[in-house]
Each structure stands twice: as C-alpha cells, then as structure tokens.
Amino acid sequence: MERKLDFKTLVKKTQWTIVKQFCLSVIVAYIFPISTISLDIHSETQSIASDLLGIFFNVFSWVYICISLIIIVSVNIKALLKRVKQEMEIVYHGSMWLTSVDTSSKLTILEFIETNKHIELMQQRIKNMIQVEKDQKEDILFKVSAMAHDLKTPLTVIKGNSELLQFAPLSGIDVQCLRDIERASNQLDNYFNQLINYSKTFYSNQISFHQYSISNLSKILEQECAYLIGDNIDYKYDTKIGRDCNIELDLDLIIRSVSNIVNNAIAYADDVKKKIRVILELEDSSISLSIWNNGSKFSDDVLENFGKLFYREDSSRNSQFEHFGIGLAFVKQVMSLHSGDIQLQNKENGAMVKLIIPIKNSDYTWAWIS
Numbered sequence: 001m002e003r004k005l006d007f008k009t010l011v012k013k014t015q016w017t018i019v020k021q022f023c024l025s026v027i028v029a030y031i032f033p034i035s036t037i038s039l040d041i042h043s044e045t046q047s048i049a050s051d052l053l054g055i056f057f058n059v060f061s062w063v064y065i066c067i068s069l070i071i072i073v074s075v076n077i078k079a080l081l082k083r084v085k086q087e088m089e090i091v092y093h094g095s096m097w098l099t100s101v102d103t104s105s106k107l108t109i110l111e112f113i114e115t116n117k118h119i120e121l122m123q124q125r126i127k128n129m130i131q132v133e134k135d136q137k138e139d140i141l142f143k144v145s146a147m148a149h150d151l152k153t154p155l156t157v158i159k160g161n162s163e164l165l166q167f168a169p170l171s172g173i174d175v176q177c178l179r180d181i182e183r184a185s186n187q188l189d190n191y192f193n194q195l196i197n198y199s200k201t202f203y204s205n206q207i208s209f210h211q212y213s214i215s216n217l218s219k220i221l222e223q224e225c226a227y228l229i230g231d232n233i234d235y236k237y238d239t240k241i242g243r244d245c246n247i248e249l250d251l252d253l254i255i256r257s258v259s260n261i262v263n264n265a266i267a268y269a270d271d272v273k274k275k276i277r278v279i280l281e282l283e284d285s286s287i288s289l290s291i292w293n294n295g296s297k298f299s300d301d302v303l304e305n306f307g308k309l310f311y312r313e314d315s316s317r318n319s320q321f322e323h324f325g326i327g328l329a330f331v332k333q334v335m336s337l338h339s340g341d342i343q344l345q346n347k348e349n350g351a352m353v354k355l356i357i358p359i360k361n362s363d364y365t366w367a368w369i370s
Contacts, residue, residue, distance in 0.1 A: 006110040007084075014080050021072045026065065087112045095119045138202055145199035148192040155192070159185040194326040197256060198309070201333045207253070211246045214287060218280050221289065224255055225278050228262045233274040240281040247287060247359050253334045254357075260327040261291045261353045268351065270295025275350075285359055286340070292352040298344050306344055307332035331355070 005013065087107050094116060107113045162181040170178070201207070222237045229235045265276050275294040280287065298306075310325040328342070331353075335342045340357040 004108050004110055004113065010080065010083075010109060014076050018072055018076050021076070022069055025068050025072065029068075084109070091116050091119065095123070097123075141199040141202055145196050148195050152189065152192050155185055155188055159189070191326075194330065198326055198330045198333065201253065201330065201337060207250050207337060209248050209250055211248050212251060213244055213246055214241055214282055215244045217247065217249075217251075217287075220251070220255070221258060221278075221280060224258060225262055228259060229266065229276055233266065233269070233276055235276045235278075237278045238280075240279065242282065245282075245359060247357065249338055249357060250334075253337070257331040257334045257355065258289065258291070260331055261355075264327060265291055265293035265351075265353075268296040269293040287357050287359065289355045290352055291354075292347060292350050294348075294350040296351050297346040297349075298351050303344055307342065 087109050090106055091112050107116060159182060162178045162185065166175060166178050166182075218239050218241065225237055226235070262276070262278075266274065269276060270293075273294075277290075277292040279290045279292075281290070306328045308325075309329040312325040332342050335355060335357070338357050339360065340355065343354040343356070345352050345354070
C-alpha cells in the first residue's frame with residue numbers, strides 16, 4: 001500500500017524526484033559519453049579535442065540540459081496532477097450519494113482523506129435526519145389514518161339515523177336539517193376516505209405492482225372516465241398509442257388518481273357547456289395521460305403549490321365543491337411511487353393535468369396495434 005502523505009510533503013517528494021532524475025540523466029546520458037569522446041579525441045590531437053569540447057559544452061550541452069529538464073519536470077508534474085485528480089474524483093463521486101462507500105482506503109493524500117471523512121460524517125447525519133423525518137411522517141399519517149377510521153364509525157351512525165329519520169313524519173324545517181346533516185356526513189366520509197387512501201401510499205405493504213399492456217390499460221381508463229363523466233358532458237377520449245407494450249404499475253392507485261382529476265375537471269368545467277378531453281399517449285419511454293377541461297384556468301398560486309397536503313386555493317375554501325386539499329397530494333404521491341410526474345398547465349382556454357409514467361423493467365417487445 002502506498003504511504004499516505006500530506007500535499008506539502010507530496011510536492012517536496014516530487015521536487016526531489018525531479019532533481020534526482022535530472023542528475024541521473026545528466027550523468028548517464030551526457031557526462032559519461034562526453035568524457036569517453038573527449039578521451040578518444042585527446043589521444044589523437046589536442047586542437048581537434050579542444051574544438052569539439054567547446055562545441056559540446058557551449059551549444060549542445062545547454063540544449064540537451066534544457067530539454068531534459070523540461071521533459072523531467074513535465075512528466076513528474078503530470079504524474080502529480082493525475083494523482084490529485086484521481087483522488088479528487090474519488091471524493092467527488094463518494095459525496096454524490098448518501099450510501100456509505102469505503103473510499104478512504106483508496107486515498108493517499110491526507111487532505112483528501114480528512115475531507116472524505118467529513119463528507120461521510122455529513123452524509124450519515126443527513127441520512128439519519130431523513131430517516132427520522134420519514135419515521136415521524138409515517139407515524140403522523142398512521143395516527144391520522146387511525147383517527148379517520150375511528151371517526152368513520154360514529155359518522156356512519158349519524159348518517160344512518162339521519163336517513164332513517166327522514167322517513168318519519170317531520171316538519172319541513174326538520175327534514176331540511178336532516179338533509180343538511182346527511183350532506184355534511186357525506187362530506188366528512190369522503191374526506192376521511194381520501195385521507196386514508198393518501199396515508200396508505202406511504203406503506204409498501206399496501207402497494208401492489210403488476211404488468212399491464214398499454215392497450216388493456218387504455219380500455220380500463222376509458223371505461224372509468226366514461227362512468228365518471230356520464231352522458232351530459234361533451235366528452236371525448238382519444239389514444240395515440242400506435243404500438244403496444246407492457247408497463248408495471250398499481251392499477252388501483254392509478255384509477256383513483258384519474259378519478260380525482262376527472263372529478264375536479266367536472267367540478268371546474270364551464271357551467272354553461274362542460275367539455276372534457278382525455279388523451280392517452282405513448283412516447284419513447286413513458287406513457288402520458290392528459291385530462292383537459294374548459295372554462296377554468298390554474299392560478300399562479302396553484303401552479304406553484306399544488307401537491308402539498310391540505311393545500312387549497314383561497315377562493316376554493318368557500319366554494320360549493322368538496323375539495324379538501326388531499327386529491328392532488330394523493331396523485332403526486334402516486335406518481336412518485338411510479339417514478340413519474342404530474343404537470344399542471346393552462347391550455348386552450350382551459351386547464352390540463354398531465355400524468356407521466358415511465359416504462360421501466362417492462363417488456364419492450366413492440367406490437368403494432370391495428
């Protein structure tokens with residue numbers, strides 16, 4: 001194993017290496033041959049030897065010495081810089097990930113060894129902080145989910161009794177009050193269901209990935225959208241597939257995500273004449289599902305903050321629609337589980353939500369769809 005040195009000592013070592021190599025090259029490749037030639041010439045005539053020695057020591061010697069010195073210095077500095085670069089790359093690549101990799105054994109410069117140790121310590125601290133935050137979030141979601149489950153039981157009792165009392169002989173005010181109770185109970189039930197579904201996406205045992213062909217997935221999504229939208233809305237479903245392949249996903253989560261977006265599209269579409277367009281496209285390495293509705297656009301605030309749990313635009317807090325700030329957070333989490341993305345944009349006097357799911361670990365044997 002190469003001895004570990006600090007950078008200052010390494011530079012001094014390189015300097016001494018240059019001096020030793022230069023002296024050795026002068027002795028072996030210059031002084032010894034010149035001394036031999038000069039002895040041979042001296043044995044013949046003194047005048048010729050004097051002239052030749054003058055040429056060698058005044059012209060050739062300086063050129064040779066300069067060239068030798070330049071070559072030796074260049075080679076050693078290049079070796080020094082190469083060594084520094086290699087160790088810098090080891091430290092750099094080791095700092096790119098939070099996974100622990102033992103790179104100190106490959107380093108020989110003390111400054112880089114110390115830097116690498118500090119980086120590894122910082123990585124471990126960040127990893128621990130992320131894990132603590134993840135555990136806290138899962139714990140909070142578990143408690144919220146458990147609370148929602150517990151509240152659903154008395155809520156069911158309230159709903160059932162309010163529905164039953166509506167069949168009893170009551171005054172008009174009493175009937176209206178019972179209907180208000182039933183409507184509010186339905187809102188709470190919907191809220192709890194969304195919250196429970198969102199919390200389930202953080203637990204791996206609640207997620208099940210399976211292989212589906214794009215063509216079958218398209219048929220399932222088309223049926224789901226048609227069921228949600230009904231016949232009273234100007235609705236069109238289009239596909240741009242052209243060829244078929246398999247994709248791995250959790251179909252239940254995808255359908256719930258699409259249902260959330262379609263219900264929002266129905267709620268915010270133009271009241272005079274609602275229009276909804278759904279397009280499923282197959283690109284090089286992903287599929288995208290675009291859901292567009294007319295009559296409304298996303299504000300800058302929504303485009304910046306969508307996907308945050310419990311986020312609602314101020315204007316929607318007092319709206320007539322039942323939005324709790326969970327739907328898009330749920331969709332964003334589902335896309336994250338699929339290594340995908342969700343995009344919101346304003347398009348053609350309306351709003352469009354685009355879901356992108358990459359095709360990974362899938363069967364890439366293409367088949368043309370007739």
